[in-house]
Amino acid sequence: MVEQVTLYRAPTTEADADTIAAWLAERIDAEVRVRDRFLSRYADGDLPEELADVRVLDPYERETGNTMLGIVRYEERALEHPERAGGVIYDGQALQRLLHHRTPADERSLSHLHVPLLDRVVGTWGGHDGRWHKRVNVLGQPALVSVPGLYEAPAKPERYYKEQQKHAMLSGDAPPREVLEEQVDGEFLVADDPRTTEALKGYILQAYHYLSTGEAFCDEKGCRLHNAHRQPAVVVAQLHGTEFCPRHAERYRPSA
Template sequence: MVEQISLYRAPTTVTDSERLAAWLDERVDADVTVRERFLDRHADEALPSAFAQARVRSPYEPETGSEMFGVVRYEKRALSHPERAGGVLYDGRSLQDALRKRLPTGSLDHAHVVLLDRVLGTWGEHDGRWHKRVSVLGQPALISVPGLYEAPAKPESYYEAQHRHALLSGDTPPREVLENEVDGDFLVEDDPRTTAALQGYVLSAIHYLATGEAFCDDERCRLSNPHRHPGVIAAQLRAPAFCPDHDAMYGNRRE
């Protein structure tokens, strides 16, 4: 049983951690506490190397990591100045292992949910490539804020516009151009809906520790794990909030 929850901020993102914690507190029977950035609280001299070892080298190669001095130096700088980090995909499981070693306790009755400003991925054995993820469940649970924008596939209209631009100009336009041009419901960087959209992912992390259930199969439920942006919008931002089974567990206070 989860009795205590620590939610760690991601201060370089638009995520409102207090609002997340308040929403969670209404739905779980546990003490919810917002803490400062995990990578500030529990950093040590070896952590930059752990980030360097978790770097994905290629979308189609399972091997990760670099021991180059410049890469480790970059990761050390990124930990101290997170606003300067970006453009790197990390192995979510490797990072989770590294952060788990730095937890103050290994007890599963104290859930640690770490909001990150890094893009996380997991290797797909079924298709031989890396897949970006919004969350990596476990202890600690990792929630990638940029993953919310980058991991789910965009609506078909987005890719059609991307293809059309490529045919006309021979190049792919910047993401911002497509986001402003395409009609469709999807989340963009620094989207004001970010905090609300992350609520279900944070609850999923607690639900997994408490029950062992990873994600709900009902695509309407906030505990589901949609692979496309329209599905994320439907599950996280539209009624109903939960499927009947999970509504009985977490829907006692309505949206």
């Protein structure tokens, strides 16, 4: 039985933890609180090296970690200045263990779910296809929710990547968002998308749902508990139409 949920802010991102907490509190039977950034609050002297050790080095290599001094220094800086971090994927389950150790000892039981919103990209290893997959969330305790993962993990429409490539060949840099949106059919979220907070609500509810029912995701495409693999499906699940399938609408009806 989850009695308490604590969200942690990701202040350098578009995600508004307080808005998400208010939405959640209306729908679940647990107390919801918000704290400041997890990595600022609970980082200690060992964390930079431990983060370096759970970095994914190669998308096709299970083995992670490079604890050379330069990398550890980078991690130190990225903890203090998250706006300068980027381009790195971390092993989500290993990171989850690192953060679990740093959660206050008297708050580690499953009745108190912790959900750090992260300014980092996390992934999980796909044993079936031998590569790392970026994730929006990693369920469990704590449950990780990656804000950049929302933009990067679910695949964008094919055409997006083609346009991006074409533009890079012509001008050597990334095309502006407006160009891509105009050229590409189908909806998708881009970095710092103004719909970030709205889209993340369902991913945070998934963390609660998993811990309180043992059920991971919902198969219904229009349900906030659906685990969409492609951007247009994220938009359908999180931003369009009804919030839940009939079964979950019953469970998560807002209390007046």
